[in-house]
Amino acid sequence: MQEDPAVPLSRLGLRPPPEDEGPLRAYLGMVGQALDILSSLPMGETAPAVAFCAPVAEE
Amino acid sequence: MSAPALPVRTLAEASQALARRELSPLELTETCLRRIEALEPRLNAFITVTAEQALAEARRAQEELARGEHRGPLHGIPVAVKDLFHTAGVRTTAGSKFLAQSVSREDATVVARLRQAGAVLVGKLNLHEFAFGATSVNPHYGSVRNPWDTERIAGGSSGGSGAAVAAGECLAALGTDTGGSIRIPSALCGITGLKPTFGRVSTHGVIPLAWTLDCVGPMCRTAEDCALVLSVIAGPDSRDRAAARMPVPDYAAGLDGGVRGLRIGVPREHFFQGISEEVGAAVRRALEVLSELGAEVREVSLPHMDVVPTAAGAITLVEALAYHLTWLRERPQDYGQDVRLRLEMAALYPAVAYVQAQRVRAAVIEAWQRLWQEIDLLATPTTPIVAPPLTEAELSATLALIRNTNPFNVSGQPAISLPCGFDSSGLPIGLQLVGRWWDEGTLLRAAHAYQRATDWHLRLPPLGWDEGGA
Numbered sequence: 044m045q046e047d048p049a050v051p052l053s054r055l056g057l058r059p060p061p062e063d064e065g066p067l068r069a070y071l072g073m074v075g076q077a078l079d080i081l082s083s084l085p086m087g088e089t090a091p092a093v094a095f096c097a098p099v100a101e102e
Numbered sequence: 103m104s105a106p107a108l109p110v111r112t113l114a115e116a117s118q119a120l121a122r123r124e125l126s127p128l129e130l131t132e133t134c135l136r137r138i139e140a141l142e143p144r145l146n147a148f149i150t151v152t153a154e155q156a157l158a159e160a161r162r163a164q165e166e167l168a169r170g171e172h173r174g175p176l177h178g179i180p181v182a183v184k185d186l187f188h189t190a191g192v193r194t195t196a197g198s199k200f201l202a203q204s205v206s207r208e209d210a211t212v213v214a215r216l217r218q219a220g221a222v223l224v225g226k227l228n229l230h231e232f233a234f235g236a237t238s239v240n241p242h243y244g245s246v247r248n249p250w251d252t253e254r255i256a257g258g259s260s261g262g263s264g265a266a267v268a269a270g271e272c273l274a275a276l277g278t279d280t281g282g283s284i285r286i287p288s289a290l291c292g293i294t295g296l297k298p299t300f301g302r303v304s305t306h307g308v309i310p311l312a313w314t315l316d317c318v319g320p321m322c323r324t325a326e327d328c329a330l331v332l333s334v335i336a337g338p339d340s341r342d343r344a345a346a347r348m349p350v351p352d353y354a355a356g357l358d359g360g361v362r363g364l365r366i367g368v369p370r371e372h373f374f375q376g377i378s379e380e381v382g383a384a385v386r387r388a389l390e391v392l393s394e395l396g397a398e399v400r401e402v403s404l405p406h407m408d409v410v411p412t413a414a415g416a417i418t419l420v421e422a423l424a425y426h427l428t429w430l431r432e433r434p435q436d437y438g439q440d441v442r443l444r445l446e447m448a449a450l451y452p453a454v455a456y457v458q459a460q461r462v463r464a465a466v467i468e469a470w471q472r473l474w475q476e477i478d479l480l481a482t483p484t485t486p487i488v489a490p491p492l493t494e495a496e497l498s499a500t501l502a503l504i505r506n507t508n509p510f511n512v513s514g515q516p517a518i519s520l521p522c523g524f525d526s527s528g529l530p531i532g533l534q535l536v537g538r539w540w541d542e543g544t545l546l547r548a549a550h551a552y553q554r555a556t557d558w559h560l561r562l563p564p565l566g567w568d569e570g571g572a
Contacts, residue, residue, distance in 0.1 A: 052449045056431045059446050066443055067450065074450045080412045081458035084465055091460030092467065093314050096343060 046071065104566055105140035105270075106133055111560060113273040113327035117175040120167065127167065127178030130273075131160035131222050134180040138224065138271045141565060144252050146244045147265040149185045149195055151225040156180065159222040166220070175330045175354070177220030182272040184260050185226035186233055187213050187318075188307040196309045197229045197240050199436045200429055210307025211342065212276060212318055212335040219334045224272050227262030233278055233311045234422055234441045235259055236286050236503040237495040241438040245492055248291060249563035250529055254489040257290035257503060259283040259311075263321045264291035268563055274331050275321045280311045281418055282484075282507025284319045285519035289484035289532025292521045294549065294559060295321040296328045297507075299540050300514035301346040303332075304339035312421035313344075314460075315414075315511040324559055325520060325549035329353035332542060348540060356543045357550040362396030364548060366535075367477035372407040373506050377486035384523030384531040385483045391555055392481070392548070402477060405469040407509065409462050414508040416459040419448035440497065463512050470513055474538045479548055482506050484519040484532030506534060516542045520549045521558035530558075 048067040052059055059067060109125055110116040119125035135153050142148060163178035188194050188206035195201045209217065216223070228246045230238045238246040238261025246261035248254040249269040256265040260277030264287025267275050277284040279297040288295025296319045303318040310316055320331035333353050339345040368389065374382060393399045423430070423445050430437070430445050437445070483506055490499045510517045515536055522533035533552075537545040553559050 048446075048450060052446060055427065055449050057446060057449055058434070059442075060434065062439070063443050063446055067446055070447045071450050074447075074452075074455070077412050077416060078452065078455045078458070080409055081416065081455060081462055084406060084409050084462055086461050086465050089461050089465050089468075091457055092463035093460050 103140040105137045108133055108137065108270045112323050113179055113330060114175070114324070116179055116273055117330070120178045121172065123167070127160040127163040127222060128157070130178065131156050131180045131224065134224055134272055137269070141269050141271060145247050145249060145265050145269055147228055147246055147262040147269065147271060148182070148225045149197065149228050149243050149262070150193060152192055152223055155192070156222050156224045163220050163222060173220035174334070176216065176334055179221050179274065180224045180272045181216060181221045181274045182223065182225045182227050182263070182266055183213060183276040184229050184263050184278060186229060186278055186309045187276060189213055189223070189226065192226065194226065194309070195243070196233070197231045197243055199242050200433070202242070206307070208307065211304040211339045213307070215335050227260070227266055227275060229262055230259035231438050231441045232309070232426070233259040233280065233283055234444060236282060236500040238262065238287065239492065239495045247492070248489045249565055250292060251489065254491050254529070255290065255495050257287035257489060260321060261287045264288055264293060264295070267291070267293045267321050267323060269565055273322070274327055276318060276335070277321045278308060278311070279317045279319060279511065280315045281414060281504045281511055284321055285484050285507045285517060285532070285534060286503050288321055288519040290489040290530065292530030292558070292561065292563065293321060293323055294325050294328055294518065294520045295319065296332060296518045296542065296545070297510070297516060298332065298336065298542055299516045301344050302348070302516070302540070302542065303336050304342040304345040306339055306342040310425055312418045314421065315417060317511070324553055325518065325546050326354065326357055328518070329357055329546045351543050353543055353546050357547055359547045360396065361392055361548050361551045364397045364479060364544070365477045366392060366397045366399045367402035367473070367480045368399060369404045369480060369482060370401050371404055373482035377483055378488065378525070380525040381483050381486060381488065381531050385481070385533055388522035388533045388552065389481055392552060395551055395555060397548070402473060402480070404473065404480070406462070406466050410466055410509045410512050411505070413459040413462040413466070414512045416451055416455050417463070417512070419444060420451050420456045423448035467513055478538065478544055480536040482534045482536070484534040488525050488529035488531060510536050515539055516545055518545045518549050520552065523558055
């Protein structure tokens with residue numbers, strides 16, 4: 044059974060209005076597909092494109 | 103009310119006329135302001151017009167030029183900025199209800215650089231709410247209308263910038279581009295717009311959509327004008343750590359090199375699929391022109407295009423939600439429905455999806471760097487379709503419009519859209535050229551060569567321009 048989209052939204056303190064529930068329910072399935080697509084590329088140990096930058100002293 | 107003609111067609115022409123004192127900043131600014139007054143009821147490109155301030159700045163520029171103090175090619179030129187850039191003392195709404203009365207104390211870095219260069223700010227331009235959409239249909243300030251057909255969208259999110267430049271309400275505008283928001287309205291409104299390399303231009307003082315994708319860039323009638331503006335706004339900024347400490351070339355000085363010997367790749371995958379027949383034909387004709395000018399046009403394969411759009415979507419949505427979370431919790435009813443829904447959709451993504459998307463991005467950049475050893479530029483249609491009617495500006499239209507542009511926000515490469523024709527109903531079509539990282543110069547040079555061989559960029563929308571209007 045598919046998860047109710049209200050559940051992940053409520054974890055973030057969000058309460059979608061009733062008119063958004065249908066589109067969100069439809070989108071939830073697409074998020075699962077998106078994760079599959081993003082994980083389909085063999086990336087080995089590739090690091091994310093954003094990286095932490097340590098602060099540097101002002102010149 | 104009829105709109106008075108602009109005495110010049112481009113920023114470069116205006117700059118030369120001002121330098122020769124054939125035209126004054128005050129005369130040029132007054133003409134733009136009269137055009138704004140006459141055309142805004144039909145276009146809705148501006149949220150705020152700063153007429154009095156603009157006239158004062160124009161008088162100051164006039165006095166400086168009379169004293170022989172010339173600050174450069176933007177001195178005395180009427181410009182406008184998307185209402186996402188902070189401007190000292192003038193409200194910055196982001197096209198939202200939340201910031202309707204928000205007045206900044208300082209200018210965004212790029213606005214300060216425009217002022218330093220002597221540009222005259224005539225106002226703040228309408229946009230998609232919080233720049234989060236590609237149509238510029240805005241429930242709070244009204245939709246921006248396309249100057250070529252006011253029943254159609256101008257594209258977005260920098261729709262006001264596209265419409266205002268196309269309509270001659272200003273000679274240059276600044277936009278932002280997170281998934282195509284400079285290039286899409288440029289294509290749909292028949293102007294030239296450049297998304298620089300990520301980090302080329304400071305985003306300090308610009309309300310963010312997605313920090314790792316957002317770029318600031320010029321929207322003008324020609325590539326030459328874009329070069330003049332980019333030279334002013336680009337460069338490092340101690341207040342933006344993402345702004346690279348890279349030297350900024352004189353882009354205008356490098357425009358005349360032509361395209362002979364440039365290797366232009368045309369992708370086999372993705373970019374020509376599902377496009378309108380007339381868009382495809384116009385882009386193919388443009389490639390023939392570039393080939394006749396001496397470029398080597400060849401088909402190439404762009405790796406990972408089955409994954410890139412998904413990465414673009416995940417990164418944009420999740421970063422946007424991070425910025426908007428507090429407002430979305432407390433005042434969800436104050437967003438337009440489309441933006442609220444997109445932010446709520448973002449909340450459905452697990453954290454691992456965002457990290458995977460950023461890893462995909464790193465892998466894509468590595469693969470595409472190899473491809474750009476074999477080519478100098480990539481050419482695609484900017485958008486697969488021409489401007490849709492305002493009544494059809496739904497999520498499906500946005501997804502179609504960003505399809506060819508957002509891959510290069512993922513890679514961070516510079517990309518330009520330039521007019522390359524019109525469809526049978528008279529709507530503009532855009533050609534997108536994509537360059538090597540930090541190589542805006544080659545992009546601008548190729549676009550300039552194309553514009554010297556064609557006149558699509560000089561055609562004007564049917565707005566009842568006065569006799570002799572440019």
